[in-house]
Amino acid sequence: GTPETFYEQVGGEATFHRIVARFYAEVAKDELLRPLYPEEDLSGAEERLRLFLMQYWGGPHTYSEQRGHPRLRMRHAPFKIGLAERDAWLRCMRIALDEEVDLAPEHRDQLWQYFEMAAHGMVNSWF
Numbered sequence: 001g002t003p004e005t006f007y008e009q010v011g012g013e014a015t016f017h018r019i020v021a022r023f024y025a026e027v028a029k030d031e032l033l034r035p036l037y038p039e040e041d042l043s044g045a046e047e048r049l050r051l052f053l054m055q056y057w058g059g060p061h062t063y064s065e066q067r068g069h070p071r072l073r074m075r076h077a078p079f080k081i082g083l084a085e086r087d088a089w090l091r092c093m094r095i096a097l098d099e100e101v102d103l104a105p106e107h108r109d110q111l112w113q114y115f116e117m118a119a120h121g122m123v124n125s126w127f
């Protein structure tokens with residue numbers, strides 16, 4: 001049959017649900033990141049990141065059905081994202097990947113490499 005997507009290999013929606021829920025639990029405690037999020041309730045942001053990642057890794061395209069083309073750099077333009085914010089974001093994601101799910105090392109490394117690259121690409125404030 002068709003080769004499994006990365007999305008399926010890591011356990012599908014349940015895995016992304018766990019990673020992103022833990023990620024936002026860490027964001028909620030982070031003094032630098034929390035004030036950047038415009039909504040008091042982080043559940044909308046959580047759903048958007050979960051759906052985006054599911055789509056990116058080969059799962060359902062619900063994100064784009066709801067939000068259109070991701071254009072993530074543009075969507076982050078309203079927020080001041082410097083190196084400290086990037087590092088804080090990655091710290092929260094590292095905790096989620098290491099503590100919340102039990103992935104095969106090659107899957108965890110692949111996700112981590114992507115997040116490092118993507119987070120760096122979101123930096124929009126260099127001084």
Ligand code: HEM
Nearest residue numbers: 036037045048049052067075079081085086089118119122
């Ligand atoms: C939205 C911060 C990196 C994916 C947001 C929002 C903020 C934010 C404040 C608005 C919250 C909302 O939607 O209500 C940051 C910071 C980052 C970062 C400080 C540090 C580098 C990333 C990365 C990804 C990502 C690396 C993807 C791998 C998203 C998505 C949304 C979002 C999908 C929702 C976009 C939409 O449909 O409106 N982010 N972000 N972010 N972020 Fe990030």
